[in-house]
Every structure is written in C-alpha cells, then in structure tokens.
Amino acid sequence: MSNGTHYEVLARKYRPQTFSELAGQEHVSRTLQNAIDSGRVAHAFLFTGARGVGKTSTARIMAKTLNCEKGVTHEPCNVCPQCIEITKGTSTDVFEIDGASNNGVDDVRDLRDNIKYLPSHSRYRIIIIDEVHMLSTNAFNALLKTLEEPPEHVKFIFATTEPHKLPVTILSRCQRFDFKRVTLPKIICRLREIADKESVVVSDTSLALIARKGDGSMRDSLTAFDQVLAFCGNSVSDEDVGTLLGTIDRRLLAEISAAIFGGNTQVVLAGIKQVDLVGYNMRQFCQELIEHFRNLLIIRSVKKPEEILDMTAAELDELNKQSLHITALDIQRRLTLFIKAESEMSYASFPRLIVEMALLKAALLAPLVPIQELIEKIKGLETAAVHTPSLPWEAARTVSVPVPQYAEPEQNTSSSSRPSQPDEGGEAVVVNEHGGEHADWGRFVAFVNEKNRQLGSVLEHGSPFKQETGLIEIGFPAGSYYLIAAQDTEFIDDVKALASTFAGGNTVIRVKSIETGFADTPLSLAEKKKCDAEQRLEDLKQEVEKHPVIKEAERVFGSCITDVREL
Ligand SMILES: [Zn+2]
Numbered sequence: 350m351s352n353g354t355h356y357e358v359l360a361r362k363y364r365p366q367t368f369s370e371l372a373g374q375e376h377v378s379r380t381l382q383n384a385i386d387s388g389r390v391a392h393a394f395l396f397t398g399a400r401g402v403g404k405t406s407t408a409r410i411m412a413k414t415l416n417c418e419k420g421v422t423h424e425p426c427n428v429c430p431q432c433i434e435i436t437k438g439t440s441t442d443v444f445e446i447d448g449a450s451n452n453g454v455d456d457v458r459d460l461r462d463n464i465k466y467l468p469s470h471s472r473y474r475i476i477i478i479d480e481v482h483m484l485s486t487n488a489f490n491a492l493l494k495t496l497e498e499p500p501e502h503v504k505f506i507f508a509t510t511e512p513h514k515l516p517v518t519i520l521s522r523c524q525r526f527d528f529k530r531v532t533l534p535k536i537i538c539r540l541r542e543i544a545d546k547e548s549v550v551v552s553d554t555s556l557a558l559i560a561r562k563g564d565g566s567m568r569d570s571l572t573a574f575d576q577v578l579a580f581c582g583n584s585v586s587d588e589d590v591g592t593l594l595g596t597i598d599r600r601l602l603a604e605i606s607a608a609i610f611g612g613n614t615q616v617v618l619a620g621i622k623q624v625d626l627v628g629y630n631m632r633q634f635c636q637e638l639i640e641h642f643r644n645l646l647i648i649r650s651v652k653k654p655e656e657i658l659d660m661t662a663a664e665l666d667e668l669n670k671q672s673l674h675i676t677a678l679d680i681q682r683r684l685t686l687f688i689k690a691e692s693e694m695s696y697a698s699f700p701r702l703i704v705e706m707a708l709l710k711a712a713l714l715a716p717l718v719p720i721q722e723l724i725e726k727i728k729g730l731e732t733a734a735v736h737t738p739s740l741p742w743e744a745a746r747t748v749s750v751p752v753p754q755y756a757e758p759e760q761n762t763s764s765s766s767r768p769s770q771p772d773e774g775g776e777a778v779v780v781n782e783h784g785g786e787h788a789d790w791g792r793f794v795a796f797v798n799e800k801n802r803q804l805g806s807v808l809e810h811g812s813p814f815k816q817e818t819g820l821i822e823i824g825f826p827a828g829s830y831y832l833i834a835a836q837d838t839e840f841i842d843d844v845k846a847l848a849s850t851f852a853g854g855n856t857v858i859r860v861k862s863i864e865t866g867f868a869d870t871p872l873s874l875a876e877k878k879k880c881d882a883e884q885r886l887e888d889l890k891q892e893v894e895k896h897p898v899i900k901e902a903e904r905v906f907g908s909c910i911t912d913v914r915e916l
Contacts, residue, residue: 398528401568530565
C-alpha cells in the first residue's frame with residue numbers, strides 16, 4: 350500500500366490499460382481487436398452494460414489503440430505520448446464527455462464544431478460520451494446529424510447503462526457491444542492479483558466476500574476492497590471483512606440451514622439471536638437465507654451448477670456437502686416459506702418474530718416422501734411378498750365360501766357329516782332344531798335351485814324347522830314377501846313334487862309364519878350365508894393384521910389398516 354499522503358483508489362490505480370487486462374469482457378475485446386486487425390472499424394460504437402464492468406476503460410483502450418504512435422495494432426503500446434495522454438485524460442484529440450452533466454443541445458453543437466477540424470497530431474478525433482442516454486432530445490437530434498454523415502477522421506464511442514432510453518435512430522447507427530456482469534471467480538482472481546501487488550495478506554474467503562459485495566461490478570468490488578484496506582491495513586481478517594461489509598458469516602448461514610433440515614429448533618433460534626445481536630438487519634438476513642437456499646436448490650437440481658451459480662470452486666464444494674442428504678423438494682418447500690416471510694417483513698412491526706416463525710415452521714416441516722421413492726418401496730414390498738407365505742387375500746380366495754354342499758346332491762346318502770342318517774323306510778329322525786343340520790337342507794335347496802330357480806330362491810329365505818322323511822316344515826318371517834309366496838298352493842305342490850323326487854316317497858310340505866323374536870328359529874340359508882361372510886371377514890381382518898408384509902408396510906408408511914375388503 351501507498352504510505353504517501355495521496356492514496357490512489359484501486360479502481361483508478363488498477364484500471365485496465367490493455368484489452369488483455371480487461372477482465373470478464375473477452376467477447377467484446379476479441380470482436381474489437383478483430384475489427385482493428387482487419388481494418389474494419391465502425392465509426393460509432395455503443396457499449397452497454399451494468400456500472401463498473403469496464404465500458405469506459407474499454408473506450409479508452411480503444412482510443413489508444415486507434416491513435417497509438419506505434420501504429421494501429423490490437424493492443425496500445427501505453428508508452429508513446431499519445432497513449433500516455435489518453436491515459437491521463439489530457440489528449441487534445443480524445444474528448445471524454447459525461448452525458449449526465451453535458452446533456453444540452455449547446456454541448457453537442459460545441460462538439461460538432463470541434464470535430465470539423467482534423468486531429469492535431471493523431472489519426473482520429475475520438476468522442477467518448479458516457480451515460481449517453483442522459484442527453485436531451487434536442488442534443489440527440491444534433492448528434493444524429495453528425496452520425497448520419499460522419500467525417501472520416503471521427504470515431505464515436507457511447508457508453509450507457511440504459512440502452513433502452515436511446516432513440517432508435519441513434520441505436521441503428523452504432524455497432525453495439527453488450528458488456529456482461531463480471532463473474533465472481535474473475536473478480537476474485539483480479540482482487541488476488543491486486544492484493545499480491547499491494548502486499549496484502551487476505552484469505553480467499555475474504556476476497557470472495559469482497560467480490561460478492563461488488564455484485565458483478567469490478568469497480569464496486571475494488572471500492573469495497575479499498576474500504577477493507579482502509580480499515581484493516583495490510584493484514585485482513587475474515588471477521589473484520591464480515592463486520593465491515595455487513596455480510597452474514599456464511600458459516601452461520603450454513604449452521605442455521607443445517608439446523609433447519611435437522612429439525613433442531615434450539616440452534617435455529619440461537620442463530621437468529623446471534624444475527625440480531627450483531628445488529629444485522631433481519632430482512633437482509635432473510636434475503637441472504639433465501640439466496641443460500643436458492644444456491645442449495647440449484648446444486649441439487651442441475652448437473653453443472655457452476656454454470657449457473659456465481660461462486661468459487663471452494664464455495665460450490667461447501668454447498669455440495671451441505672446439500673448432500675437433502676432433496677430438492679425439501680429445499681423448495683422451505684424456500685417458499687422464506688420468500689413469503691420476506692415479503693411480509695416489509696410492513697411488519699416485528700421482523701425478528703416473522704423470521705423466527707418462518708424458520709421454526711421450516712425446521713418442523715414433516716418430511717415428504719417423493720412418489721418415486723414410494724413406488725420403489727412398494728416394489729420392494731412386492732419382492733418381499735414372494736418370499737413370505739401367501740397373502741391373506743390369496744388364501745381367502747382359495748378357501749372360498751362353504752356353500753358348495755349344493756353341488757352334488759347324490760352324495761348325500763353317503764355323507765358321514767350327520768350322526769344319525771335316516772335309513773330307507775326307517776323312522777323319522779328329528780332334525781336339530783337349531784339349524785345344525787343345514788347340510789341336508791342345503792343339499793335339498795341346491796337340488797330345488799337346479800330344477801326351479803324361483804322356488805329355490807324362496808326356500809333360501811326359509812328356516813328349516815323340520816326335515817324328516819315324509820315331512821318338511823319351513824318357517825318364514827311373518828308378513829314377508831317370502832311367506833306369501835310360500836303359502837301359495839302351487840308353490841307347495843311344486844316343492845312337494847321336488848321333495849318326493851329328492852328323498853323318494855311322499856313328502857308333506859308345511860309352511861308356517863315366524864313371529865319376530867322367536868328364539869329357536871333355525872337360520873335360513875340366506876342368513877347363514879350372511880353370517881358366514883361376516884365371520885370370514887372378521888377372520889380375514891385378523892389374518893391381515895398379523896401378516897408380516899402388512900406389518901412391514903404399516904411400519905414403512907407409518908400407516909394403519911382402516912378397512913379390509915374381500916376381493
Ligand atoms: Zn502508444
């Protein structure tokens with residue numbers, strides 16, 4: 350650093366003097382140099398782009414290149430009188446005008462008078478107008494006349510941050526170059542060069558902080574560096590830079606975001622407290638947190654984040670580590686909360702409270718399982734099921750309903766299910782009054798069903814009170830449709846005929862009405878079927894609850910069974 354009384358600011362001291370020194374605008378340098386080399390230099394240029402990205406520096410380099418005594422080459426020599434005068438701003442053939450302060454028509458008229466004359470001792474008279482969009486309409490009109498028929502010895506270079514404010518008539522007469530914001534690594538690289546030349550000890554972390562402060566502007570970054578050097582001298586500490594530039598320590602941001610993803614509310618609130626203690630603006634903290642989460646999201650979402658994020662390799666590496674076990678979806682959900690909080694803060698009386706609430710909410714968000722992951726889990730369960738006993742519903746399907754006693758009526762004679770089988774012509778045996786002898790009744794109804802569906806369906810709803818040789822007594826609920834149907838003489842005759850065929854010999858059919866609440870009524874086949882189905886479902890439920898695959902599914906999804914249905 351200079352120890353003299355005069356301190357030259359870094360932006361001026363290290364202003365690029367050649368195209369090769371111009372950082373971050375290689376596309377502009379290359380095109381301009383090609384034009385110079387091929388001798389096709391336009392008579393008016395327009396340099397557009399944000400502040401501090403090198404527009405005016407490029408204009409001066411261009412002026413020197415065109416007027417250098419060593420000849421028009423693609424770099425100025427910077428040692429001849431012409432080059433030195435232009436660098437100092439004392440050249441009589443290069444006019445630098447600030448459009449903001451010399452914006453009147455008179456200024457432009459003066460200019461027009463001036464360029465009538467040939468250059469005094471150089472090739473060209475070069476007019477550089479900075480912030481050209483500030484010129485008045487009349488001034489533009491006056492300028493336009495010159496641009497339409499420019500003298501051979503005159504070159505115009507206009508610079509502006511707001512090209513859209515220029516009249517189309519001016520725009521169409523200029524060769525336009527758009528200057529980019531300078532990327533972070535390029536600014537850091539330049540800061541490192543300067544730090545070395547100035548013998549300043551400073552970490553990469555600090556340089557990154559300083560560079561970020563410039564927000565893509567080399568000049569603003571150098572101004573921030575000036576500020577740091579004025580405060581720290583030749584030895585710069587990370588803490589000082591953080592305090593001085595008012596940026597949140599990235600470690601604190603990383604710590605808070607890790608706590609948010611880890612659901613550690615204690616650390617989250619302690620972090621906010623710390624931010625508040627150092628007097629940091631809560632809204633700005635929220636904005637930095639948003640940017641941090643945006644960076645994490647980009648890291649998790651794209652293959653080449655370095656092409657999108659303006660960050661150093663070390664910073665990218667660090668973010669990568671932080672985002673390792675987080676999904677893009679988890680980041681996105683939290684980011685939404687912060688963005689909402691940030692917008693609420695502009696009119697809030699308690700900004701800290703809003704940040705705290707948003708961050709607590711973010712920390713306590715229940716994890717979402719992406720659909721794809723769920724599908725994978727289900728697939729896993731299916732594979733597991735192959736190796737376990739058959740699923741309950743599959744078992745149920747093969748066990749099936751215990752009604753097929755209908756199936757083969759001729760087997761009834763050899764059936765051993767009945768303790769006392771009536772022998773031919775033997776005495777009547779009293780059938781179990783409680784319906785235990787459903788098998789015989791079932792076989793008979795099945796037989797009837799085969800012959801006459803309509804009769805069978807009525808019988809299915811009847812309670813078999815007696816089924817003896819020569820007598821069948823069936824009860825139906827009083828007042829029911831079935832009772833009326835069964836009391837029909839035609840019905841009785843038909844059933845009688847079928848019963849005779851079924852059992853052999855004459856059978857009396859007796860139909861009676863059952864009063865509700867009559868305790869000893871045997872179940873009808875329809876009722877029995879319903880009972881069996883209920884019982885089966887109950888058994889199925891118990892089996893399902895015990896099954897290892899189901900238990901595992903409940904564990905994986907944190908769910909419970911609400912209903913079991915038979916397929
Ligand atoms: Zn020169």
